[in-house]
Amino acid sequence: MQNGEIAAIFYQIADLLELQDVPFKPQAYRKAARQLESMSDDIEQVAKEGKLEEIPGVGKALAEKIQEYIRTGKIKHLEELKKKVPGNLDELLAVPGLGPKRAVILYRKLKVDSLEDLEKAASLGKIRNIEGFGEKSEQEILKGISLLRRGQERMLLGVALPIAREIAKKLQELDEVQKIEIGGSIRRRAETIGDIDLLITSTKPQKVMDFFTSMPEVERTLAKGDTKSSVLLGNGKQVDLRIVENKSFGAALQYFTGNKDHNVKLRTIAIKKGLKLSEYGLFRKNKLVAGKTEQEVYAALGMKYIEPEMRENQGEIELAIKGNLSKLIGYGDMKGDFQMHTKFSDGVNTIKEMAIAAKQLGYEYIAITDHSKSERIANGMDEKRLLQYVQEIRKAEKEVKGIRIFVSCEVSIKVDGSLDYSDDILKKLDIVSVSIHSGFKMPKETMTQRICSALQNKYVDIFNHPTGRYINLRDPYDFDFDKMVETSVKNKVHLEINASPERLDLKDSLIRRAKELGAKFTVSTDAHSINGLVAMELGVAMARRGWLEKKDVVNAHGLKELSKFFKHKNL
DNA sequence: GCCGTTTTCGGCCCGACTGTTTTCAGTCG
Secondary structure, three states: OOHHHHHHHHHHHHHHHHHOOOOOHHHHHHHHHHHHHHOOOOHHHHHHOOOHHHOOOOOHHHHHHHHHHHHHOOOHHHHHHHHHOOOOHHHHHHOOOOOHHHHHHHHHHHOOOOHHHHHHHHHOOOOOOOOOOOHHHHHHHHHHHHHHHHOOOOEEHHHHHHHHHHHHHHHHOOOOEEEEEEOHHHHOOOOEEOOEEEEEEEOOHHHHHHHHHOOOOEEEEEEEOOOEEEEEEOOOOEEEEEEEOHHHHHHHHHHHHOOHHHHHHHHHHHHHOOOEEEOOEEEEOOEEEEOOOHHHHHHHOOOOOOOHHHOOOOOHHHHHHHOOOOOOOOOOOOOEEOOEOOOOOOOOOOHHHHHHHHHHOOOOEEEEOOEEOOOHHHOOEOHHHHHHHHHHHHHHHHHHOOOEEEEOOEEEEOOOOOEOOOHHHHOOOOOOEEEOOOOOOOOHHHHHHHHHHHHOOOOOOEEOOOOOOEOOOEOOOOOOHHHHHHHHHHOOOEEEEEOOOOOOEOOHHHHHHHHHOOOOEEEEOOEOOHHHHHHHHHHHHHHHHOOOOHHHEHHHOOHHHHHHHOOOOOO
């Protein structure tokens, strides 16, 4: 998929245009870029079908540029813009607090055209004397640069969510705080999080702000007002706190949940109805029409309530207006977990310990999936140990009682597409799941064949972490996604949504794509200890972001219904 | 550069905070 590459170019074009003070075009480029990043279709495919201009935010000019990139691998317009803008001036826009206007002033006055130059100029005290700047802005620029270098990467959802909950809990304990909600991309359960947004109602905002800005984990206060404050934590991450009145809480929560494009569209719809939507409510003239709850706001705009995980302007608003939104799978719907490891390979707990922990979570069943023999580094099991493992699981099931424990295995797909165990071994397992663990850098064709040939083995039930990516660390291996999904549908192989925080694989857009192609899914934690089992929440979040319903997810079904999802099996 | 059941031209979401200012522009979300 070239979606991301083209989006990156559009973002850069937007920056370069902004530096030249071109109005409106930057927003247009950015809107298109965001759309490309989050859409589920392969841009090359969309282009082939001649449907580029159907993408919201893409018109004639951008469609041509996308075509140009697919054809030539570059966009001439970008090269031309680069010639007009000196050096790496666009780097400067990444410095918090420094925008296009002042970046250009710095270039004109000091010939600063890179991050390095900027840092030098600021530390030599050259910036404070320029009109429009002062000593304070010079310091802000220096801090901004070091911040940029330190914490540029977005946090994993699995990291941000507990931090946000911890801070929210502290604030909740204050007498002055009435309602509190976590907003922003965390509430939408995006896979990575830029900063943490909190929303509060309070009668004494100043006291709350005082507490907030002086919490021990706060390293620096960026802004402090009656309704809005921002702080930086020791890990370099920003937390924004907003305080509103009770009558505006729903409108504010809606607003601060986003995403941006979803909100812009809602506001446009409001305007067409003669209304005005802001974080303070939905207004007709100056009269508040709705605002206390989100439900009220969506209803007043003439649509069904939209779950936060869907708010990405990917067609959900249109569906909500027609009343055709699907009912998303719920966080409490999971009845079991199909992937976890024990001491038999690279896990830290025993089979029994995992089973007891899973039972406490209310599950009806789990599958133990220790590694197959080629995973030597993960203590993969040879055939002899595998037999011992089977017995051990059967024994644990009798001892723990009240939870079904399936004998399964995470079987590696070898480089030639064959599996790590023979069919004679595979047929002894209750459930067979397969994974790519090596040979990631194959050409697309070969990798596609390798995967598809494994999925055609008649004993295979689940394809684990199908793209192999690690968020921020490792890109997916290159393969034909649609072909893989088609093969898995044909062979009744389910696609795993791996819930471990650093994987979240499949990701949201691919889940949607796979669902369109008829796939069924499992959501599993890949836990390597009893603590890892709680990651299920993140997997369900991804399923919801992929618009899945309960019926799409195999392990949202009880033990009794399970057999119908598996081929030739009586579970 | 995009978009349209008020428009194919003339709009483009709305508001808070900060620093450098004597009333506001720039930046951010």
